[in-house]
Amino acid sequence: MTAFPFDNSYARDLEGLWLKSLPSCVSDPQLIRFNNELADELGLALAEFDDQALANIFAGNELPATAQPLAMAYAGHQFGHFSPQLGDGRAILLGEVIDRNGMRRDIQLKGPGRTPFSRSGDGRAALGPVLREYIVSEFMHAAGIPATRALAAVLTGDEVYRETVKPGGVFTRVASSHIRVGTFQFFAARGDVDAVKRLANFTIARHYREAAHAERPYLALFEAALERQAQLIAKWTAIGFVHGVMNTDNMAVSGETIDFGPCAFIDHYDPDALFSSIDQNGRYAFSNQPLIAQWNLARLAETLVPLIDADQDAAVKLVTDVLETFPARFEAHRLAEMRKKLGLKSAKDGDRALIQQLLDMMQADTIDYTVAFRALADCLEPGGQDSAFSALFADKEKTDSWLQAWRRRIAVDGTDGASAKAIILAANPAYIPRNHRIEEAIRAAEDQGDLAPFHRLVDVLAKPFEDQPVNAAYQTPPLPEERVTKTFCGT
Ligand code: AMP
Ligand code: MG
Numbered sequence: 001m002t003a004f005p006f007d008n009s010y011a012r013d014l015e016g017l018w019l020k021s022l023p024s025c026v027s028d029p030q031l032i033r034f035n036n037e038l039a040d041e042l043g044l045a046l047a048e049f050d051d052q053a054l055a056n057i058f059a060g061n062e063l064p065a066t067a068q069p070l071a072m073a074y075a076g077h078q079f080g081h082f083s084p085q086l087g088d089g090r091a092i093l094l095g096e097v098i099d100r101n102g103m104r105r106d107i108q109l110k111g112p113g114r115t116p117f118s119r120s121g122d123g124r125a126a127l128g129p130v131l132r133e134y135i136v137s138e139f140m141h142a143a144g145i146p147a148t149r150a151l152a153a154v155l156t157g158d159e160v161y162r163e164t165v166k167p168g169g170v171f172t173r174v175a176s177s178h179i180r181v182g183t184f185q186f187f188a189a190r191g192d193v194d195a196v197k198r199l200a201n202f203t204i205a206r207h208y209r210e211a212a213h214a215e216r217p218y219l220a221l222f223e224a225a226l227e228r229q230a231q232l233i234a235k236w237t238a239i240g241f242v243h244g245v246m247n248t249d250n251m252a253v254s255g256e257t258i259d260f261g262p263c264a265f266i267d268h269y270d271p272d273a274l275f276s277s278i279d280q281n282g283r284y285a286f287s288n289q290p291l292i293a294q295w296n297l298a299r300l301a302e303t304l305v306p307l308i309d310a311d312q313d314a315a316v317k318l319v320t321d322v323l324e325t326f327p328a329r330f331e332a333h334r335l336a337e338m339r340k341k342l343g344l345k346s347a348k349d350g351d352r353a354l355i356q357q358l359l360d361m362m363q364a365d366t367i368d369y370t371v372a373f374r375a376l377a378d379c380l381e382p383g384g385q386d387s388a389f390s391a392l393f394a395d396k397e398k399t400d401s402w403l404q405a406w407r408r409r410i411a412v413d414g415t416d417g418a419s420a421k422a423i424i425l426a427a428n429p430a431y432i433p434r435n436h437r438i439e440e441a442i443r444a445a446e447d448q449g450d451l452a453p454f455h456r457l458v459d460v461l462a463k464p465f466e467d468q469p470v471n472a473a474y475q476t477p478p479l480p481e482e483r484v485t486k487t488f489c490g491t
Contacts, residue, residue, distance in 0.1 A: 033150075091110045126160050131153065155168070188303035239265070343410060438457070
């Protein structure tokens with residue numbers, strides 16, 4: 001049996017949507033971390049590969065015989081401005097496998113050297129962003145949020161030149177596909193309706209099979225993709241994730257979170273939270289994410305119009321009607337997520353207000369979002385102490401009255417304390433990749449060659465909902481001087 005049972009449908013079925021591209025060799029590949037569990041899920045048979053053999057493959061120095069390396073073409077609206085040609089400038093798809101659940105998954109190297117789409121870039125990745133993507137994408141998965149996965153991180157032994165000289169790395173990303181809104185835009189912008197149609201058919205077959213049987217398959221594709229985005233953004237909002245660079249080339253049509261560049265997690269609750277150093281106008285601020293998702297989906301809709309109906313006005317009307325369902329869908333999913341955070345089982349009219357009151361209280365007192373929600377569980381201890389939670393807030397009276405309203409609401413569900421507590425503990429992570437911890441791991445690795453903080457952080461975050469007394473320090477919000485207020489792409 002071959003170690004990499006690739007079956008490369010993108011290469012086979014979508015000629016003209018990609019260009020062949022080989023990884024360039026690096027000097028001294030060293031394995032940083034390999035995700036054995038994921039490799040197993042993917043059906044890779046790597047038992048005979050030692051760390052060096054894995055490093056050679058996942059640095060791009062050795063190619064599996066079945067690999068068919070390619071760079072995908074895509075365009076994208078970056079901060080609202082259209083770039084007709086982006087493409088995989090520092091990523092190469094090695095191939096696709098069918099995983100143990102029968103799902104097709106892409107295995108892609110990030111940082112393996114220049115491709116035909118590299119423009120002026122070096123096609124390389126610095127170690128820091130490689131570690132960040134490993135940490136955050138694996139956490140997202142552990143937290144139950146659809147995301148691309150981390151299979152491997154490798155040090156190249158070469159330097160890359162950014163603002164300063166950095167150690168180079170290669171990251172291996174696994175995705176249910178790398179089809180982006182920008183992939184559709186690339187061909188639509190060229191007026192290549194046939195390519196858009198082939199891509200849409202491929203996307204339906206890979207991600208939205210039910211759409212094939214709809215009266216209007218491409219409209220159904222759009223609606224299904226929109227629904228998944230509404231779910232996704234609601235889920236990531238609920239844990240305080242700020243994507244940071246929701247350009248249309250960074251939105252996967254599959255509904256997985258993709259691209260962990262200048263992403264961050266809110267500490268205290270703040271709808272305007274913005275971390276990305278390259279986002280001067282707050283386009284991708286925390287509370288703007290659903291609006292941007294809808295804006296990006298409008299760009300996807302535009303590419304599908306010619307496929308939906310020969311009568312352009314009719315097609316536009318159809319997609320617009322679907323597009324306009326986004327805010328309501330998002331809000332419904334957001335409320336569903338927030339109800340879980342409060343330990344609620346059913347949906348009742350006053351829930352939105354109850355949730356909003358709590359968020360307002362958190363915002364007023366700049367209270368750590370993750371700590372506060374997790375502390376709610378303690379209020380349901382048999383003794384019924386509200387102390388840990390209440391102690392966070394300045395206005396005791398207001399807090400008590402909110403807690404009373406919340407307890408009454410739980411009672412309406414007929415849930416006992418232990419069950420409500422279980423819902424809360426399963427919905428509110430104790431551990432998130434706090435920005436200062438990510439920064440600490442990157443600094444240790446880049447500046448001292450010390451990868452221990454990175455490994456420890458990945459290990460802690462693998463079980464975000466479990467209390468881990470020995471790792472309690474990772475729950476603690478940053479001290480004022482530790483707070484990270486800006487994140488950088490650093491790619
Ligand atoms: P991103 O910031 O990851 O969304 O990337 C935007 C575009 O820039 C994509 O087309 C990338 O492939 C390209 N890009 C980013 N960094 C590099 C690099 N170091 N070399 C070549 N292309 C790059
Ligand atoms: Mg990107």
